[in-house]
Amino acid sequence: MLRYAAGRLVSALPVLLIVSLLSFGIVWIVPGDVAVEMAGPTATAEELARLRERLGLTKPWHEQLIGWYGALLQGDLGESILLRQGVGAAIVERLPVTLSLTFTALLIAFVCGTALGVLAAVRAGKAADRAAMGTALIGFSLPDFWLGLVFVYLFAVVLGWLPTGGYVPFTQDPLGWAQAMILPAGTLALSQMGLFARMTRAAMLEVLRQDYVRTARAKGMPGWIVVGKHALRNALIPVVTVAGIACGVLLGGAVVIESVFSLPGVGRLIVGAIQRRDYPVIQGGLLLTATIFVLVNLAVDLLYAALDPRIRHGRR
Amino acid sequence: MAGVEALPAAAPAPRVKAPGALARLLAHPSFRWGLLLFGAVAVCGLLADWLAPYDPLRNNFRTRFQPPSETFWFGTDRFGRDILSRTLFGIQVSLRIGLGVALVTALVGGAIGAVAGFWRRADGPIMRVMDALMAFPAVLLAIALAAALGPSELNVIVALSIAYVPRTARVMRAGVLVVREFPFVEGARAIGASPTRVLLRHVLPNAMAPLVVQQTYVFALAVLAEAVLSFLGVGPPPPTPTLGGVIADGRDFIQEAPWISITPGVVIALVVLGLNLMGDGLRDALDPRLRTAIR
Numbered sequence: 159m160l161r162y163a164a165g166r167l168v169s170a171l172p173v174l175l176i177v178s179l180l181s182f183g184i185v186w187i188v189p190g191d192v193a194v195e196m197a198g199p200t201a202t203a204e205e206l207a208r209l210r211e212r213l214g215l216t217k218p219w220h221e222q223l224i225g226w227y228g229a230l231l232q233g234d235l236g237e238s239i240l241l242r243q244g245v246g247a248a249i250v251e252r253l254p255v256t257l258s259l260t261f262t263a264l265l266i267a268f269v270c271g272t273a274l275g276v277l278a279a280v281r282a283g284k285a286a287d288r289a290a291m292g293t294a295l296i297g298f299s300l301p302d303f304w305l306g307l308v309f310v311y312l313f314a315v316v317l318g319w320l321p322t323g324g325y326v327p328f329t330q331d332p333l334g335w336a337q338a339m340i341l342p343a344g345t346l347a348l349s350q351m352g353l354f355a356r357m358t359r360a361a362m363l364e365v366l367r368q369d370y371v372r373t374a375r376a377k378g379m380p381g382w383i384v385v386g387k388h389a390l391r392n393a394l395i396p397v398v399t400v401a402g403i404a405c406g407v408l409l410g411g412a413v414v415i416e417s418v419f420s421l422p423g424v425g426r427l428i429v430g431a432i433q434r435r436d437y438p439v440i441q442g443g444l445l446l447t448a449t450i451f452v453l454v455n456l457a458v459d460l461l462y463a464a465l466d467p468r469i470r471h472g473r474r
Numbered sequence: 475m476a477g478v479e480a481l482p483a484a485a486p487a488p489r490v491k492a493p494g495a496l497a498r499l500l501a502h503p504s505f506r507w508g509l510l511l512f513g514a515v516a517v518c519g520l521l522a523d524w525l526a527p528y529d530p531l532r533n534n535f536r537t538r539f540q541p542p543s544e545t546f547w548f549g550t551d552r553f554g555r556d557i558l559s560r561t562l563f564g565i566q567v568s569l570r571i572g573l574g575v576a577l578v579t580a581l582v583g584g585a586i587g588a589v590a591g592f593w594r595r596a597d598g599p600i601m602r603v604m605d606a607l608m609a610f611p612a613v614l615l616a617i618a619l620a621a622a623l624g625p626s627e628l629n630v631i632v633a634l635s636i637a638y639v640p641r642t643a644r645v646m647r648a649g650v651l652v653v654r655e656f657p658f659v660e661g662a663r664a665i666g667a668s669p670t671r672v673l674l675r676h677v678l679p680n681a682m683a684p685l686v687v688q689q690t691y692v693f694a695l696a697v698l699a700e701a702v703l704s705f706l707g708v709g710p711p712p713p714t715p716t717l718g719g720v721i722a723d724g725r726d727f728i729q730e731a732p733w734i735s736i737t738p739g740v741v742i743a744l745v746v747l748g749l750n751l752m753g754d755g756l757r758d759a760l761d762p763r764l765r766t767a768i769r
Contacts, residue, residue, distance in 0.1 A: 176606035188622045295754075299694070299747040301701050304721050304739035307728055315729050410611020414702050418725075428614065429706055432621040440618055448609040 162463050170456050174449065181445035182226050185437050186219075196239065196435040212239070213437070235442035240434055245442035248427060255325050255423035259346065259415065260408045262339050266347035267354055267408075268401060272394070274351070275358025279393075280385055282363060290355060297352030302411055306345040306418040313341060323420035342419040346411050350404045357400050361393035368392075395466060402458035406451040498759045505755025512748030515741060519565025526559035530715045539731050549733040551723050560715040561738050567627065567716050568697050568745065574631040575638060575696035576689045583639040584685055587646025591681075592654060592673050601647070604640040612637040613699050620703050625711040630703055634696050645688040649681030656680070683760040690753035694746045701742050717742050 235245035278290035314322040326334035413425030431439035548557040619633035703709040704718030717738040724734025
């Protein structure tokens, strides 16, 4: 297990290295002068010079790159031009919002998705199967940011049940947090719910054909125990791996959903930075989300290997 | 040569003059429904010049915020522009971008995946770069790239293609890895075919099916992502009518004028649903074993 873990850890390093290079490189694809782009057309030559100095643009590119890695190793992501705050601090401040949104959505997607998938597999070919898979398909075909707007209109404007947006920290008021979270997390969950449902159905159909399931049935075990205990446990293994990838998709989706529901998270920080050309924040935000994704997937792989000995011993 | 060519035909179960691929596709209910949905919306978009009742760009301050009526079937926005006309022209933009991204990623991602799968020494480095690209949430990466490149339709295609290329490359690589082990490939090598010829003539044609399926899904994802980009203001620049842009126009007026945002969202959903259904149909028709492998 330790050898597998070490190997997996080492293979994540080059990916992280390329991720940081790409995050650094985003500034280089801006056509023309980044400083002019950031400061706007009204900036004086003096302001431009000062901005270039602050961004380190006066140095040759290799020095900039070394500077970027030097600062990174000290945990320094640079300075936001507009917020007049360290990028790291700005992100850390907003991270709880994004993480609670992402993980609540992941939970909703996983629970509802697997339930739909099990239902569809058990009733394969019947009306319930078609209804569940239809729901799944519609789930990942709807544009989530639009659905969020529709939900705001329905639940906040027409029915007046929930707030139109905003965020309440969980530690301050758990009920308020739940009220603020349910619509955005539910909206965000929908697309991944569909994918979980499909995965679970496929995995369940596979497992339900196995001999040990037939044996369990033959010895007279109640159907729901066979499905829930014998089959689902084994079917969930591939589904859990998908959770790592779903996590990345949800992190990306959170960017838009935060804007729709006015949640003060990292996504809104990045979108604001993009609209106002605050490049240090864009670089830091990209680097951080990608790093979270790599680490989550590393954790999922290790968990997977811990659960299933075939992975850590066999060839992948 | 003839003997080598005959091998792949001998491998699968004996064929009883299978119905053509197209007939099989059209017999598949998912594909039929998908084609119907997608086709209906696409035709409306292509005929926008004739179907649109009004100029999608012209402001008319006397008709601001008109709710759906006989004159304006889907209402008007804050500049008095007709939502139906703007949506119809927005479909054109969405389809151009979706198709563009599907084609570019097929070519670039297909080539990258084929090289990675065929030449094992290139595999490690190439796939690490793809893994790194995949580590960025695709939509976020596309937003950042589109913003950095500047607002234009072409830049949106470029940004989305970069974001979705790794998926295509992965699918192509997986296909090539399977096909390169088949006996007929060994046969081609044994009679002295060059590696390039083996790849292009023998491996690629047999590894194409998953790519075709995947690209249908990429088309759908690109339509969704383009809407996000336009919604956030980094899509094609105004006044180009885009579906995401019209939704954004209605966002601040969701209380007073909900019809502005509703119509384009429904249209996006229909296009994406249609494409996903077509993808499912293609997947089942081209290779039933793929049922669980992609997506």
